[in-house]
Structure formats: structure tokens, C-alpha cells
Amino acid sequence: MLTAVFWVLAVVAVAAGIAVFTVDSMARATVALAVSFVAVGTALLLIDAGYLGVITILMMLMEMGIMAVFMIMYMMNPGGLMPMSMLHNKRGALAISIGAFVLLAAGALLTPWPQRRGEPPSDVTRALGEAVMGSKMLVMMSVSAVLFATMVSALVLATGRGRYDGDEAPAAEDAGGGA
Template sequence: MAIVAFVVLGVVAVAAGIAVFTVDSMARATFSLALSFVAVGGELLLLGSAYLGVITILMMVMEMAIMAVFMIMFMMNPAGLMPMSMMHNRRGALVVSVATFLALAAGSLLVPWPARRGGPPADPTRALGEAVMGEKMLVMMAVSAVLFATMVGALVLATARGRYDRAAGPDAREEPS
């Protein structure tokens, strides 16, 4: 069952990743990217990396949700749903992506991998969390909330006009100056 779930999540991750470049709007591309990362997070969970899987899912879902909110607030078309092309310089992008893939594949196959020393820790999730964040995990969780509140507050204070570039308040029906 785990193998079937792994294969299904892999197919979903790749298909959603391809959809990012084939759908015709920013909103659909955003949600396709979120789905791709959630599938990758699910694969990490299946591989026993609970910490990385959950963090990947939480970070990507929140990042894509924030991106969708900003699209709704600031894009000229409603929520980024108007058709548009997500591909620019197709030939150049294809050359760069194929060259990058070949370089990474060659590196993974040709580089001599070191032999493993020692055994896995008793609780790999805790060991990974401590290796990445150390004693600062609680601090980083609080800082992330403060940073998000700061971004929202800065945007609110930076613009006196609404999302349609109209004056706010009692004279909202006036044309932009």
C-alpha cells in the first residue's frame, strides 16, 4: 500500500509541476504549485521524514495562500484568473532546464558517495529539528508570525488606495487622480 501511495504521490507531484507551466492563469499556477509541494511533502512523510514532510506541507500551503491573497489584492484582473502565458523564452528555458538536469544527473551518478559512519539516531525527527534549528525552534515560530504581521501591516500602511486604485473613504466613488 505504501508503494502505491508513493507512486501516486510522485505522479501527482510531477503532473501538478507540469501544470504550473501549462495552465493559463496565475491563480491556477499557484494552486498547481501548492498541490505539487503537498504531494512531495506526502512522499517525505511516507519515507519516514515526518519533520520535513510536515514542514514542507505547512510552508508551501501557507506560502501559496499568501501569494493568492496578494494576487487578489493587487492584480488588475480578478484574482489572477484571466488567461495568460506562463512560458517566456521557451527555447532558452528548455536548453537551460535540460542542461541543468543533465549536470545534476551526471553529478549524482559520477561523484563518489562517502560511506556511512555511525547509525541513525533513536528519534530522527527530533535530531533533524535540533540540527536545523537548535534551541531556536520556539523563537523561529514566533518570529515567523511577527514577520507575517509586519508584511501585512506594511502593505496596509503603504497604500492609501484600494485594490482598484480608487480613493478610500467617503470619496471612494471619485476617479483616480
């Protein structure tokens, strides 16, 4: 059963990944990429990495939501009205991607995977956090808070005078203007 679910997810992930480069609409490419990532995140759920899987889905969906805006803003064919291609530098890209695939597949197949020792911990999320962060937990927590505060305040400062700003009280230069 698990194997069947894994195969379905794997096929969906790869097929959606291929779709990203074959559809001729930026919107569809973005959604296909999101579907691919969701399939990968769901596959993580199969190995009981619940937190990692769900957070992957959360992050990727959010990212694709934002990316849709920029993809459509900057790409040459937003609506699919003109022929376009997502492929550039075809030969080089093909060589690199086949090389990367062979390397990763060989690694997965040839590595002597260790047998499981002991039992999985009851709280996998906590164990994972401690394995990744270890003694640096406090530092990482403080850094993340500082980073977050920096990002928010930078954005607030940068958009201090947005397009609609000051509409509560008309700005002085507007009041006297009007040619």
C-alpha cells in the same frame, strides 16, 4: 509498496508542475503548484522525515494561499478569459531547465551514496534540529523570535491608518468635509 507510493507521488508532483505552465488560469496554476508541493512534502514522509514533510506541506499551502492573491492581482489573465501563456524566454528557459535537470539527475545517479551506519535515532525531528542548528540553537531561536516580532510590529505600524481605520471615532478631516 513504498516504491509504488513514491512513484505515484513523483508522477503527481511532476504532472502538477507541468500543469502550472499549461493551464490558462492563474487560479488553477496556483492550485496546481500547491498540489505539486504537497506531493513533494508527502514524499518526504516516506523517508520518515515526518516533521519536515508535514511542515513543508503546511508552509507551501499557506504560501500558495497568499500567492494566489498576488498572482491574480498582477498577472495579465486572472480569470482565464483571454489567452495567456506562463512561458517567457522560451529557449533560454528550456536550456536552463534541461541543464539543471541533467545536473541534478547526474548527481543523484553518480554519487557513491554511503551505506547506512548505525540505527536511525528514535526522535528524528530532534536529531535533525540538532544536526542543522548544532551549537547555534539558542542564537537561532532568539533570532527567530526577534524576526517574528519585527515583522508583526512593522506590519502593525505600516497599516496604522488603514482604509477602515478610525471608524469608531470619525476623523476630524472627514467631519468638516463634504463638497
